[in-house]
Every structure is written in C-alpha cells, then in structure tokens.
Amino acid sequence: MEDLRLHDAVVFLAAAGLVIPFAKRLKISPVLGFMLIGLAVGPYGLARFAEQYIWLRHLLITDVSGVRALAELGVVFLLFMIGLEVSIERLWRMRYLVFGLGSTQIIVTGIIIGGIAWAFGNSVEASVILGSCLALSSTAIVVQLLIEHSRFGSTVGHGSFAVLLAQDLAVVPILFVVSTFGAHVSDSLIWPISLAFGEAFIAVLIILVIGRLLIRPLFRFVGIADSPELFMAVTLLTIIATAVATYTVGLSAALGAFLAGLLLAETEFRHEIEINIEPFKGLLLGLFFMSVAMGINLSEILAEPVWIFLSVIGLFVIKSLVTTGLARMYGFSWAQATEMGLLLGQGGEFAFVVVGMALSLDILPESTAQFMLIVVGVTMFLTPLIARLAHSVGAKIEARAQSTCAQEEIIPHLANHVIIVGYGRTGQLLAALCEQQKIEHIALDLDATRVAELRAQGAPVYLGDASRIAMLQKMGLSHAA
Known part of the structure; x- marks a missing residue:
C-alpha cells in the first residue's frame, strides 16, 4: 500500500511539473490543465487500457x-x-x-x-x-x-x-x-x-x-x-x-x-x-x-x-x-x-x-x-x-x-450638485457637510456591499467607477457645481 501511494505521489508531481509550464505557455488556466491530467490518469481514463498495455499502469493514480x-x-x-x-x-x-x-x-x-x-x-x-x-x-x-x-x-x-x-x-x-x-x-x-x-x-x-x-x-x-x-x-x-x-x-x-x-x-x-x-x-x-x-x-x-x-x-x-x-x-x-x-x-x-x-x-x-x-x-x-x-x-x-447610455443621466433633475467620489469615512463626512449646508449631492463607490447598505438607509450613493467619463456624465457632470 505504501508503495502504491508513493507511486501516486510520483505521478502527481510529474503531472504538476507538466501542467504548470504548459498552461502558462498555452495561456490556459492551470485548473483546466490539472483537470485534463486527472481525467487521463484516473480510473475512467487510460486505466481502461491498462490490461492491454501494462506499461500504462505506471502513469495511473491507483488509490483515488x-x-x-x-x-x-x-x-x-x-x-x-x-x-x-x-x-x-x-x-x-x-x-x-x-x-x-x-x-x-x-x-x-x-x-x-x-x-x-x-x-x-x-x-x-x-x-x-x-x-x-x-x-x-x-x-x-x-x-x-x-x-x-x-x-x-x-x-x-x-x-x-x-x-x-x-x-x-x-x-x-x-x-x-x-x-x-x-x-x-x-x-x-x-x-x-x-x-x-x-x-x-x-x-x-x-x-x-x-x-x-x-x-x-x-x-x-x-x-x-x-x-x-x-x-x-x-x-x-x-x-x-x-x-x-x-x-x-x-x-x-x-x-x-x-x-x-x-x-x-x-x-x-x-x-x-x-x-x-x-x-x-x-x-x-x-x-x-x-x-x-x-x-x-x-x-x-x-x-x-x-x-x-x-x-x-x-x-x-x-x-x-x-x-x-x-x-x-x-x-x-x-x-x-x-x-x-x-x-x-x-x-x-x-x-x-x-x-x-x-x-x-x-x-x-x-x-x-x-x-x-x-x-x-x-x-x-x-x-x-x-x-x-x-x-x-x-x-x-x-x-x-x-456607448448607448453615455449621455443618459441617473439624476437629470439635479443641477449645481456635488459629485462625491468614494463613500468611505471621508466621503460620508463630506456628504454630511453637504446635508448641513443643504447642498444637493450624489456619490459613487466601488464597494458593492457598502453601496447596498447605505442605499438601504437612503443615502444617494451608486455603484460605479469614477475614472470613467461615461459614468461621471451619467451623474450629471455637465451641470455639476
């Protein structure tokens, strides 16, 4: 049994030595590479021909x-x-x-x-x-x-x-x-x-x-x-x-x-x-x-x-x-x-x-x-x-x-508003100041969890990437403050 497991370890390490460099060369996922090798060396792959070709047993994993x-x-x-x-x-x-x-x-x-x-x-x-x-x-x-x-x-x-x-x-x-x-x-x-x-x-x-x-x-x-x-x-x-x-x-x-x-x-x-x-x-x-x-x-x-x-x-x-x-x-x-x-x-x-x-x-x-x-x-x-x-x-x-919605604004009714980029602690503090001064504002953030939680509380925050001009246009950039 120990010999069999040692043999399995050799087969696996040899497979790893083949999969990783070949996957990088062919630009495919190593996950797919390992699965293809597993399909070949498993009981439903080359094992079906092991009785006819005894030498194949040396390429198979025996203790699945x-x-x-x-x-x-x-x-x-x-x-x-x-x-x-x-x-x-x-x-x-x-x-x-x-x-x-x-x-x-x-x-x-x-x-x-x-x-x-x-x-x-x-x-x-x-x-x-x-x-x-x-x-x-x-x-x-x-x-x-x-x-x-x-x-x-x-x-x-x-x-x-x-x-x-x-x-x-x-x-x-x-x-x-x-x-x-x-x-x-x-x-x-x-x-x-x-x-x-x-x-x-x-x-x-x-x-x-x-x-x-x-x-x-x-x-x-x-x-x-x-x-x-x-x-x-x-x-x-x-x-x-x-x-x-x-x-x-x-x-x-x-x-x-x-x-x-x-x-x-x-x-x-x-x-x-x-x-x-x-x-x-x-x-x-x-x-x-x-x-x-x-x-x-x-x-x-x-x-x-x-x-x-x-x-x-x-x-x-x-x-x-x-x-x-x-x-x-x-x-x-x-x-x-x-x-x-x-x-x-x-x-x-x-x-x-x-x-x-x-x-x-x-x-x-x-x-x-x-x-x-x-x-x-x-x-x-x-x-x-x-x-x-x-x-x-x-x-x-x-x-x-x-391309189709670049000019469509999320909030067309706003004008002279502030667009807050990022709605972490600093962004929320800035939003609070806008509230105090009665300045209309809207925010963008990349954290989906934070956006979902704060929107549930009524915050005017949307999920989006402010580095994209199309997103800023949808936030009413053309007539922001």
Missing part, C-alpha cells in the same frame, strides 16, 4: 480515495490564504451580501432545481436534497479562477465570494436535513435546523474569541524562538486545528481554515505565513482539481449523452439566471451580475459529500446519484472555460451600456 482525502487539504489551504487577505472589518461589511444575496440565491435556486427533480419523478426527500446541494457552487474553482485572473479584489470578486461564503455556511443545515430524512423523522424541521444554525454560530464565535486571545501571543513566542521549522509547524497546527474544530460541529473544514486566516490577518506575521503556505496551497489545490476530474466517467457520458448535455446546460442556465437576477436586485450592474451568474453556474464539491451521504442512507437511488455526480463533475470541468466567457460577456455588456 486516498488522493481525494489529501486533495481536500488543498481547499483548506486556499480558504486559509483567502482569510489572510480578508480582514474581519471587511468581512463585517460584507454581511449584507453574505446573508442577503447568498442566502436568497441558495433558497431560490434550491426551490427551482428541487421542483424540477420532483417533476421528473423523484421523491420529495430526494428532490429537496438535489435542490439544496446543486444550489451550491465550487468555492475552490471559482476563487482560484478569480485569483488567477486578478479579479478577486474586484466588485465581481467580492460578490461571488460573499455568495460562496454563504453556501459554505449552508452545508450544516443541508447535511442535517439529509440525516433527518435518513432517520425518517416526520416532525417539523424548523427547530432542528434552527438548533444546527445556533450550534454553528456558537462554534464560530468561540473559535474567533479564543483565537484572538491565543494566536498573537503564541506566534510572538514562536517568533522569539527564531526557528523556521517551529514557525511552520505552529502555522500548520493553527490551520488544521481550526479546520478540525469546525468539521467536528458539522461545518466545512475549509470554513475553519478561513477563520484561522482571518485571525492571523490582523497580526504582524501575516506576510511570512503567506509565503510559507503558498507552495502547499498550490500543489494540494492542483491535486484537488485532478481528483474532481478522476470522478468523471466518460463511458457514462457516452451512454446518455443527450441527458448529460441537457442537465449540464440546464444547471448552468438556472443558476446563472437566478444569480444574475438577484445580483441586479442587490445593486450590481448588468455586466457584473452577468459575470457573477456565469461564474457561479457550476455544481460544487459539497455535492459529492451530500449526494454520497444521501446514497448511503438509501434516500437517493444509485443511478440518480451517479448521474448527478457526473453532471456536477462536468460542470466543474467546464468552469475555467465559462470563466473566460463570463469576463468577455461582462466586458461587452459594460461597453455597450457605456
């Missing part, structure tokens, strides 16, 4: 379950690195999008997909499970693509991450509902689900409180020791410990790692930690993408090509339309909302967990479970290509909007 277990650490390290970049203050500002846009997306998408599943003859329980798990998108793939394309810090990146964070939090009640269906409990689910939410909230709160009390003194002590090995060991311990803590209470391990990153983001050790962890994250995340592609059974796709094709297209269309519509309601432009919708149109890694659990509890028929996992795997495989399309479509919509 072991690879998947290790690959999950890639997602854990990715979320940890994101936590290092996102401060608690910034996360607090995102709460409107996380619990508003994110929660609404899960509920609306789940109802639509669940209704379709029920219409195709699935039981109510199976339909609820399919709707819930297919409403979730792939945090690992979407976030990695946003980072690769330098879009994570953009408005689209903020909105997409807020939805993904809400989906990670939703895993707890979804798994609880699955276990309840498996136990054939017929009582109302409102109280048990509320209890699950409460336990999850308390667990997160405890981790944040204890972490803020212990982490900084711990890392200062390690820093005094001046031992790179000890520093690395304590960093890994912090990541794994918080991941295990959240996993124990039913949350995702990746969410725990994200919390650890948030806590360490406030310390002076942030950049040193980031440099140390980056290689682990990159390699393990590549292994995760390979493991996803290993589960795509090409023979099953060829056996039911029409239904697989329609299901993949249907999932992308439903999720993209729902997310786009909701994003517009929450203040995003058509270009931003469309890009978000396409980015979040795939199924996610948690679908494998939820469907696998439902299958083990005899809630889902094996044929249905296998079919849906193939659909999810294919949508994840296509996401790097869809991401390029999403950015291109968003750019075209934005360009068209600017």
Whole structure:
C-alpha cells in the first residue's frame, strides 16, 4: 500500500511539473490543465487500457480515495490564504451580501432545481436534497479562477465570494436535513435546523474569541524562538486545528481554515505565513482539481449523452439566471451580475459529500446519484472555460451600456450638485457637510456591499467607477457645481 501511494505521489508531481509550464505557455488556466491530467490518469481514463498495455499502469493514480482525502487539504489551504487577505472589518461589511444575496440565491435556486427533480419523478426527500446541494457552487474553482485572473479584489470578486461564503455556511443545515430524512423523522424541521444554525454560530464565535486571545501571543513566542521549522509547524497546527474544530460541529473544514486566516490577518506575521503556505496551497489545490476530474466517467457520458448535455446546460442556465437576477436586485450592474451568474453556474464539491451521504442512507437511488455526480463533475470541468466567457460577456455588456447610455443621466433633475467620489469615512463626512449646508449631492463607490447598505438607509450613493467619463456624465457632470 505504501508503495502504491508513493507511486501516486510520483505521478502527481510529474503531472504538476507538466501542467504548470504548459498552461502558462498555452495561456490556459492551470485548473483546466490539472483537470485534463486527472481525467487521463484516473480510473475512467487510460486505466481502461491498462490490461492491454501494462506499461500504462505506471502513469495511473491507483488509490483515488486516498488522493481525494489529501486533495481536500488543498481547499483548506486556499480558504486559509483567502482569510489572510480578508480582514474581519471587511468581512463585517460584507454581511449584507453574505446573508442577503447568498442566502436568497441558495433558497431560490434550491426551490427551482428541487421542483424540477420532483417533476421528473423523484421523491420529495430526494428532490429537496438535489435542490439544496446543486444550489451550491465550487468555492475552490471559482476563487482560484478569480485569483488567477486578478479579479478577486474586484466588485465581481467580492460578490461571488460573499455568495460562496454563504453556501459554505449552508452545508450544516443541508447535511442535517439529509440525516433527518435518513432517520425518517416526520416532525417539523424548523427547530432542528434552527438548533444546527445556533450550534454553528456558537462554534464560530468561540473559535474567533479564543483565537484572538491565543494566536498573537503564541506566534510572538514562536517568533522569539527564531526557528523556521517551529514557525511552520505552529502555522500548520493553527490551520488544521481550526479546520478540525469546525468539521467536528458539522461545518466545512475549509470554513475553519478561513477563520484561522482571518485571525492571523490582523497580526504582524501575516506576510511570512503567506509565503510559507503558498507552495502547499498550490500543489494540494492542483491535486484537488485532478481528483474532481478522476470522478468523471466518460463511458457514462457516452451512454446518455443527450441527458448529460441537457442537465449540464440546464444547471448552468438556472443558476446563472437566478444569480444574475438577484445580483441586479442587490445593486450590481448588468455586466457584473452577468459575470457573477456565469461564474457561479457550476455544481460544487459539497455535492459529492451530500449526494454520497444521501446514497448511503438509501434516500437517493444509485443511478440518480451517479448521474448527478457526473453532471456536477462536468460542470466543474467546464468552469475555467465559462470563466473566460463570463469576463468577455461582462466586458461587452459594460461597453455597450457605456456607448448607448453615455449621455443618459441617473439624476437629470439635479443641477449645481456635488459629485462625491468614494463613500468611505471621508466621503460620508463630506456628504454630511453637504446635508448641513443643504447642498444637493450624489456619490459613487466601488464597494458593492457598502453601496447596498447605505442605499438601504437612503443615502444617494451608486455603484460605479469614477475614472470613467461615461459614468461621471451619467451623474450629471455637465451641470455639476
């Protein structure tokens, strides 16, 4: 067994050595490159010819379950690195999008997909499970693509991450509902689900409180020791410990790692930690993408090509339309909302967990479970290509909007008004002074969360980029003060 795992490690490292330089040369996403390699070396790729050509066995990964277990650490390290970049203050500002846009997306998408599943003859329980798990998108793939394309810090990146964070939090009640269906409990689910939410909230709160009390003194002590090995060991311990803590209470391990990153983001050790962890994250995340592609059974796709094709297209269309519509309601432009919708149109890694659990509890028929996992795997495989399309479509919509509406003003009734660029503390202070002096004013800001919150309070602020002359013209620049 040890020899087999060592062989798998050699195959993976060789694949990484090929994928990364070739992806850069061909200008394709490394995510797609890793998935193509995973498709080839997995049990449904070249393995089908291994009996005829024995030498092929040396190119295959033999222990797929072991690879998947290790690959999950890639997602854990990715979320940890994101936590290092996102401060608690910034996360607090995102709460409107996380619990508003994110929660609404899960509920609306789940109802639509669940209704379709029920219409195709699935039981109510199976339909609820399919709707819930297919409403979730792939945090690992979407976030990695946003980072690769330098879009994570953009408005689209903020909105997409807020939805993904809400989906990670939703895993707890979804798994609880699955276990309840498996136990054939017929009582109302409102109280048990509320209890699950409460336990999850308390667990997160405890981790944040204890972490803020212990982490900084711990890392200062390690820093005094001046031992790179000890520093690395304590960093890994912090990541794994918080991941295990959240996993124990039913949350995702990746969410725990994200919390650890948030806590360490406030310390002076942030950049040193980031440099140390980056290689682990990159390699393990590549292994995760390979493991996803290993589960795509090409023979099953060829056996039911029409239904697989329609299901993949249907999932992308439903999720993209729902997310786009909701994003517009929450203040995003058509270009931003469309890009978000396409980015979040795939199924996610948690679908494998939820469907696998439902299958083990005899809630889902094996044929249905296998079919849906193939659909999810294919949508994840296509996401790097869809991401390029999403950015291109968003750019075209934005360009068209600017060309057709350049002279159309948002507030044509204003004259001699002040245009405030940026609506942070300084911008809000300037707005307050304008209010006192009874000067009409309007503001632009790039932070979608801030804009949504302040507009709800009645502030005259809009989402937009003041560096674009077309946007300033729409704000009435020609007759501003």
